[in-house]
Amino acid sequence: MAQSPLKTSRETYAANFVKADYDRAVFTNNPYVDSLITSLTALSANVWAIQRRMMIVEVLLEKNGAVTRDMIEQYQPTREEAAEWRKQRDSFVAEINDPFKEIGDLPYAASIDVPDPSVKKAR
Amino acid sequence: MTDSRLLTMKRRDVFLSVAAATASATALSMQSAEGKEIVRTLAARGHDGIYARLPTLALESKGDFYAGQYVWRAAHLEYAAEQRALELLKAKGIDPKSDMSWAEAVALLESDPLIAMTCRTRSSQQKLKYQLLQKAYHERADEFLAEMERADKMGPGSLELNPRMFLPEYTTHEIHSMPGGYVGDAFAGHMYHSGTDWGAYVDYNSQDGAHMAMAKAAQIPKDGKVRRILEIGTSIGQLATSMKRRFPDAEVWGIDVGGPMVRYAHMKAADMGVAVNFAQRLAEDTKFPANHFDLVVSNLLFHEVSEQGAKNIIKEVARILRPGGVFSPTDMNTPPQTVKAKYTLWYNYRWNHEDWYADWHSVDFAGEMRASGLKTTNSQNGRDRFSPQVIGLKA
Numbered sequence: 001m002a003q004s005p006l007k008t009s010r011e012t013y014a015a016n017f018v019k020a021d022y023d024r025a026v027f028t029n030n031p032y033v034d035s036l037i038t039s040l041t042a043l044s045a046n047v048w049a050i051q052r053r054m055m056i057v058e059v060l061l062e063k064n065g066a067v068t069r070d071m072i073e074q075y076q077p078t079r080e081e082a083a084e085w086r087k088q089r090d091s092f093v094a095e096i097n098d099p100f101k102e103i104g105d106l107p108y109a110a111s112i113d114v115p116d117p118s119v120k121k122a123r
Numbered sequence: 124m125t126d127s128r129l130l131t132m133k134r135r136d137v138f139l140s141v142a143a144a145t146a147s148a149t150a151l152s153m154q155s156a157e158g159k160e161i162v163r164t165l166a167a168r169g170h171d172g173i174y175a176r177l178p179t180l181a182l183e184s185k186g187d188f189y190a191g192q193y194v195w196r197a198a199h200l201e202y203a204a205e206q207r208a209l210e211l212l213k214a215k216g217i218d219p220k221s222d223m224s225w226a227e228a229v230a231l232l233e234s235d236p237l238i239a240m241t242c243r244t245r246s247s248q249q250k251l252k253y254q255l256l257q258k259a260y261h262e263r264a265d266e267f268l269a270e271m272e273r274a275d276k277m278g279p280g281s282l283e284l285n286p287r288m289f290l291p292e293y294t295t296h297e298i299h300s301m302p303g304g305y306v307g308d309a310f311a312g313h314m315y316h317s318g319t320d321w322g323a324y325v326d327y328n329s330q331d332g333a334h335m336a337m338a339k340a341a342q343i344p345k346d347g348k349v350r351r352i353l354e355i356g357t358s359i360g361q362l363a364t365s366m367k368r369r370f371p372d373a374e375v376w377g378i379d380v381g382g383p384m385v386r387y388a389h390m391k392a393a394d395m396g397v398a399v400n401f402a403q404r405l406a407e408d409t410k411f412p413a414n415h416f417d418l419v420v421s422n423l424l425f426h427e428v429s430e431q432g433a434k435n436i437i438k439e440v441a442r443i444l445r446p447g448g449v450f451s452p453t454d455m456n457t458p459p460q461t462v463k464a465k466y467t468l469w470y471n472y473r474w475n476h477e478d479w480y481a482d483w484h485s486v487d488f489a490g491e492m493r494a495s496g497l498k499t500t501n502s503q504n505g506r507d508r509f510s511p512q513v514i515g516l517k518a
Contacts, residue, residue: 001295004308006261010268013286013382013403017307020297020476022250027243028236037240038247041192045251048191049184056180073180074168086191093191094199100240101203 044096048089055085173395174329177317182259189252189321196244201467204238208463211235219461225472225481228465238463242470248322249300249475256317257302260310268309274390279398282389284382288403293429294380296478305358305381312359312387331361337422337453338365340510342502344417344447349373351416353443355406355436356380356424360388364397366420373417378404407435414445421452430482434491441495441517450497450515457512458484489513 001016028034056075060067077085168176168183177183211232212219232238260267275282290306297304301318305311320328327333343349349370354363357377367375377399379385385401392399404410406424419440425433440450459465472480489499497515 002303002307004303006264006309008264008268008309010265010272011286012268012309013284013386014303014309014311015286015290015295015306015382017295017297017304018292020300020478022246022297022300022474022476025242025246025474027239027246034243034247037243038250041244041247042251044192045185045188045255048188049181052184052187053180075180076169076171076176089187089191090195093188093195097192097195097200097244100244101200101237103237103240 040096044093048092051088051092052085055081055088172330174320175391175394178259178263182255185255186252186317186321189248190325192244192248193322193325196241196248200241200244204241205463207235207237208232208461208466212462217462219463221462223462223465225465225469228462229469231462232466238466241467242474245470246300246474252318252321253300253302253314256314257308257310260313264309267313271386271390274393275386277393279396280389280392281400282385283400283402283404284386285403286382288405290380291405291407291429291432293432293479294405297476298427298478300476305379305384309383310387311381311383312385312391315384316359316387316391328361331365334361334365334422335368337362337420337510338369341366341369341418341420341451342449342514344449346447348447349417352376352418352420353378353409353411353416355409355419355421355440356427357388357401358384360385360392360399360401362420362422363388363399363401364392364395366418367392367397367399375399376411377401378406378409380405407432407439409439409443411443413442414448415443417445417448419444419448419450421454423454425452425454425486425488426477426483427479428482429479430486432479433482433486433488437488437491437497437515438495440515441492441497444497444515444517446517448517450492450517451511452488452513452515453511454483 002019003016004012004014006012006014026034028037053072056072056077057067059077059081060071060075064071167178168180170176177186209219212221215231217231275284295304295306297307301311301314302308303311305315308314316328324333327336350373352363352366352370352373352375354360354366354375354377357363357379358381360377363375363377367373375398377385377388378401379388380403382403385403388399389401392401406421406428425436428436444450459468468480468484471477492499492513492515495515497517500514500516502511502514
């Protein structure tokens with residue numbers, strides 16, 4: 001049985017649990033490709049977080065001419081902004097992820113149809 | 124005025140507007156209209172409707188990305204994988220709806236890179252989002268634990284915790300790859316709420332939309348009397364609070380094996396001003412008297428329960444329902460109809476750690492209800508995702 005990594009003197013009401021092995025799964029033919037996809041996902045989430053922060057900064061600057069960190073953290077987008085930002089998010093997600101569903105299927109060296117000059121010379 | 128008090132005012136302002144409360148004159152106070160201290164103080168970023176916004180903008184925004192990626196995967200990558208599976212099966216002369224085992228379906232499809240990518244992206248997202256949430260709450264654990272300690276003692280509604288209760292082994296697994304599962308992390312409720320918001324319930328979760336739909340659709344006893352309602356496996360209490368909102372005069376209970384889950388459920392309900400009683404108890408041993416409830420409901424419980432657990436729970440429900448009472452369990456009832464669907468189910472079982480999926484699909488749910496003395500009937504609400512397929516009636 002496993003225990004929560006949280007160290008605290010407070011009552012947590014957490015119990016021991018059966019640890020799962022989800023971190024061990026390899027879905028591609030190379031575990032580093034799996035790691036790269038996880039890294040890319042994390043990177044994308046961070047880029048989107050920066051993008052979203054920038055959009056908030058722009059809105060606040062337009063509205064107020066100045067911003068503070070607290071104003072950025074507290075900002076609640078309007079219904080219209082939320083809808084527009086959602087479109088932008090979906091576009092961003094698709095741009096990052098669409099290549100995963102558009103993979104090639106032709107082994108690059110299996111269809112060579114180019115004359116080989118060195119072979120001709122040998123003849 | 125201290126910063127914390129200022130933040131409290133902002134939260135209360137927002138919440139009052141959403142709840143359409145009449146006590147706007149008290150919005151500049153730390154007390155509610157009923158004179159009670161407000162429940163949560165750490166939602167420094169206010170509410171979005173009934174949803175307490177996450178502690179930082181960065182966390183919220185990363186979650187927004189994961190929600191978008193979840194939608195993209197379900198709509199686009201899964202569709203492409205479906206098409207690929209059809210091509211592969213056609214090339215092998217296999218009917219896509221062939222009757223075969225999960226293992227045979229996996230053997231046919233596992234080596235295709237596009238199909239495997241559906242699993243990779245799902246697993247990467249699950250891992251990242253839960254790591255992110257756990258880290259965020261653990262880093263500020265003292266603050267958030269103190270918030271829950273205060274909420275534990277507040278109303279409306281009540282909270283019963285039983286930290287030394289016996290936990291059947293099946294309840295202690297890290298279901299759907301959530302760190303610690305439902306019992307093993309102090310912030311299981313926090314993680315579950317955001318995790319489902321960015322995943323399984325995307326677009327239907329933050330305002331309890333799915334759960335309000337379930338509550339609205341719930342069948343009631345023929346005599347129309349709904350005085351006591353129980354949600355078993357309540358997790359963070361969304362269906363229980365939704366039932367209370369539909370039946371404000373009823374006594375509503377929500378029970379769950381996870382202490383951190385019912386703590387969060389109570390905090391959330393109290394924050395909304397909805398009086399539900401939450402208790403850390405087993406669904407197969409509810410401690411309630413026989414013939415007690417008019418209505419017992421559950422949502423997405425049974426696919427996370429062992430076969431024996433499911434049988435025991437059904438017997439317990441039959442015991443605590445009063446004559447004429449209704450048992451309305453909602454879950455992912457539909458067996459996989461295609462080879463690709465079996466592959467996806469296997470993935471969810473094996474690598475998303477829905478460890479009891481196989482048990483769920485092997486239980487004759489309606490048969491077990493009848494064996495426990497309940498009459499069964501098909502749902503009046505069709506086969507949509509948020510409706511039960513089979514309802515149990517106690518004669």
